[in-house]
Amino acid sequence: MKSLTFVSALAAVLLLGTASGRPLNAKRAxxxxxxxxxxxxxxxxxxxxxxxxxxxxxxxxxxxxxxxxxxxxxxxxxxxxxxxxxxxAAQLPSTSDAPxxxxxxxxxQAAPELAPSEVVPPPAAVTSTAVENQTPTEPTNVPPPPPTSTPEEPTPPTQLPPPPAPQPSVIDSQDNGHSNRLGMGVTYDPFTGSQDSARCKTEEEIADEWDKMKDYKAIRIYGMGCNIIPLAVKNVIQRNQKLMAGVYMSTRGNGEDMTQVIQSLKSAVDQYAGGNWDVVQLFSVENERVNDHDMTVSSVVDAINNARGQLRSLGYNGPVGAVETVPATIQNPALCEASDVVMVNCHAFFDTNTKAEDAGQFVKSEIERVKSACNSKRVVITESGWPHQGDANGQAVPSMENQRKALDSIRSNFDGDIFLHNSFDSTWKSDWASSFNAERFWGVIH
The missing domain is CATH 2.20.230 (Resuscitation-promoting factor rpfb fold)
Structure with a gap:
């Protein structure tokens, strides 16, 4: 009986141990x-x-x-x-519900979208040469080659790279550069002779002609050819006049070096004006080079900034800019923005519908267009005139009497900030297809 009881107790203990044992939950590798x-x-x-x-x-x-x-x-x-x-990156849709x-x-999407400033439509074709001066400008040592046989429209504006930071202008921004207005001026070149035998005028000839220009308040020169810079500074000081100086830039092989021109101007101011830059009232870096497809807008803007920087460092604080035609200026606002004052050549003679007696009103209306396009910036008319000999251009007829009428009309509409073109006939020049055989006969002093 005891054995049976012991066996039963042992079995119960075994069963209890099994039931109370730890669950099988071993960690798995x-x-x-x-x-x-x-x-x-x-x-x-x-x-x-x-x-x-x-x-x-x-x-x-x-x-x-x-x-x-x-x-x-x-x-x-x-x-x-x-x-x-x-x-x-590896999440993949199933084939049954793939979008x-x-x-x-x-x-x-295929290519970067162009910014609005990079998409520039070409300018409209020039319908009138009335605002294009087709007279060649002054070179360094010899007269420049004649212009192309047909008038050229303004160069389309090019995509501009970021221009170098311009030197700050000292012109009062409140009056848009309208201070220091010039009196009636006239343009001057130092060449004489014929196309085949052109030469520089002598110092005595230049002084004699300057005496004949004494009634004009300002004289414009185009570059440094024939040593004109020191002679011009000397003569304007002697006659209490002002000077518009400039550099003749070109990519066609006869352009001047800007630094050389500016250094020559600095030397002349030091020698004849005691270092007082007040004698120089304007400085231009080119003359109608954009209109003539000789320079790009961006290169002209760079030239303006370059010239301004050099001149400021030498003590000149007056306006610096580029001379262009009316259409080239209107169609390229970057020229307005880069220039301290806007400078344009404007000739009523090249408009077939303008008579001599209406020349001044025509020029005035063109300048209003320029002012509107250039945010009312000061505009200086750097050339305007009428030939006294040549062929008719519609209602624009060259003659001594018509030149007188045209100049009277211009003077009645402008009392300053304008240069009549030209002081004397340019016998060294030659005619071209659209000059109406008048290229040599723009002189206003006879």
Whole structure:
């Protein structure tokens, strides 16, 4: 009986030990398996023309390899489903609910969109040569070659690179540069002779002609040819006049070096004016080079900034700019913005509908257009006149009487900030297709 009781007790203890034992929850070794999945994706490319209309579609197959990590237990019993840890780049849609390919790129997506400032329409063709001065400008040592056989329209504005930081202008911004207005002026060149035998005027000839120009308040010269800079500074000081100086720039082989011109001007001011720059009231870097397709707008803007920087460092604080025709100025606002004052050549004779007695009113209306385009900046008319000999251009007829009428009309509309063109006949020049055989006969002093 005791044995039976002992056996029963032992069995109970064994059963109790089994029931109260720790659950089977041993840690399982975990391994990570990396599975590479190759997926082929179709890229649809739609080609469009310049108007945005599709004209071709193509499909390109690309292959992407995505790495997927599988975390699994080392045991084979009671395994939970494997956990997928995919990187965002490897998240792939199923084939059953894959979205449709994105639309093909449009023209603006295929290439960077141009900024508005980079899309510049070409200027309208010039319909009248009335505002284009076709007389060649002054070169360095010899007269420049005659202009092209046909009048040229202004060069389309080019895409401008960021210009160098301009030197600050000392002109009062409150009056838009209208201070220090010039009196009635006249243009002057130091050449004489004929086209085949042109030469520089002597110092005595220049002094004699300057005496004949004594009633004009300002004289314009175009460059440094024939040593004109020191002679001009000397003569204007002796007659209490002002000077508009400039550099004859060109890409056609006969242009002047800006630094050399400015240094010559500095030396003349030091020698004859005691270093007082007040004698020089304007400085131009070119004459109608944009209109004549000789220089780009950006190169002219760079030249203005370059000249201003050099002149400021030498003590000149007056206006610096470029001389252009009316249409070239209006169609290229960068020229207005870069110049301290706007400088334009404007000749009523080249408008077939303008009579001599209406020349002043025509020029005035053209200058109003320039002011409107240039934010009411001060405008100086650097050439305006009428020939006394040559062929008729419609209602514009050259003659001594008509020149007198035209000049009277100009004077009645302007009392300053204008240079009559030219002081004396330029017998060294030659005619061209649209000069109406008048190129040599613009002299206003007889």
């Amino acid at each position: 975990v391994t990570t398996e990396v599975v590479y999945v190759t997926v082929s994706v179709a890229n649809v490319i739609v080609y469009v023309d310049e108007n945005g209309a599709p004209y071709q579609t193509s499909t390109a197959m690309t292959t992407n390899d995505a790495a997927t990590s599988l975390i699994v237990s080392s045991t084979t019993s009671d395994l939970a489903p494997p956990t997928l840890e995919s990187t965002p 449709a390919p994105a639309p093909g790129p449009t023209l603006s």
